[in-house]
Amino acid sequence: MSPTAIITLIIFFIALVILFSSFVTVRQGTIAVITTFGKYRRILTPGLNLKLPFIENIYSQISIQNRSVELEFQAVTYDQANVYFKAMLLFSVLDQREETIKNVAFKFVDERNLMQALIRTVEGSIRAFVATKRQTEVLVLRRDIVEHVKEQLDTILENWGYHLQDLQLNDITFDDVIMKSMSQVVASNNLKAAAENEGQALLITKTKAAEAEGNAIKISAEAERQAAQLRGQGIALFREEVAKGMTMAAKEMQTANMDTSVILFTMWTESIKHFAENSKGNVIFLDGSTEGMNRTMKEMMSLNLLHTDQVKK
Structure with a gap:
């Protein structure tokens, strides 16, 4: 091979090296830093880039990823x-x-x-x-x-x-000692909270029970009051009707020229009969003497006269 051919081959090889040295590929997610003779020159972005061969050098490639x-x-x-x-x-x-x-x-x-x-x-x-x-x-x-x-x-x-x-x-x-003490504190706090919750639940239960009992007592008392009122009204009506009946009977007996004290005697005997039939006792004590009978009849006649005067008024 001639010297000219060798020189041409060397020149071609050098040109080829220079050509390939001029291209730089920068990976995605990185940026290349270019220096010239050790001094910062510029940056290269991802992709294919050109640089001056033998003059510009890649100082580093900076990753911009997390x-x-x-x-x-x-x-x-x-x-x-x-x-x-x-x-x-x-x-x-x-x-x-x-x-x-x-x-x-x-x-x-x-x-x-x-x-x-x-x-x-x-x-x-x-x-x-x-x-x-x-x-x-x-x-x-x-x-x-x-x-x-x-x-x-x-x-x-x-x-x-x-x-x-x-x-x-x-x-x-x-440290283990602190972790153990913290666990104990948490456990004691949990126990305290559980006790407080249990106490509150018991308090609520007792309160509700007391309220229910109080309401029951109120209802019972109200019912008893109403019953007593109705009983009183019944007794008053009964007395009123008895008074009306006695008045009518007294008028009829006066018309027939009869003694009105017979009415009181009849009521007295009817009362004794009622006591005997409905009383739970076994013995009824009565004053059967002549003086006791006369005293009882006088008292009944006095009551009859008092009632007659009240009716006239």
Whole structure:
């Protein structure tokens, strides 16, 4: 092969290398950072791009996808209780602007230093928050802890070119002694609540029973009152009818020139007969002497005269 052919072949090979070196493929979800002699030049977006061979170099390829990291660390509360956290951190590049990509590419020496700074910053923020709270408050402040971390880190991460998407506190535990004492407190509180509920239920039952008994007494008393009223009305009507009958009988006997005291004697004997038939006793004591009979007849005649005077009036 002639020297000219060899030179032509070398030139063709160099041109081919230069041609292929001019094309750069950037993967989807990443942005390439181009430097010229070590100085930042520009960025390349996903797809096929051109660059100056041997002059422009790919410094790094920045992922703009979401990234996650798991954390395990310890904090101390205000009352000196150890708290153990297991968390998941979700973060990403803030945006695709050139200034943001430059911060991501040049703020840290490498990926390891970035992750170390990010993790320590999150842990420090949580530790500072927990140090102001008591151990009984930590478990109910999960959302407050997350909001505090986001508020503290947003400005710092933006300066680095990143954004904190989410922080999930998957597990919060204490030392075994504290966990056991907390379980005992919960158990005693549950027993106390159960006792209070049982007492309230018993109180309600007793109250309802008392109300029912009171209502029954009221109903019974009202019924008795109405019955007594009806009995009184019946007795009054009976007396009224008896009075009317006695008046009519007295008038008829006066018309027939008969002694009206016979009516009282008849009522007296009828009363004794009624006592004998309906009384539960076995003996009726009567004064059967002549003086007793005369006294009884005089009393009955006096009552008859009094009743006649009242009727005339």
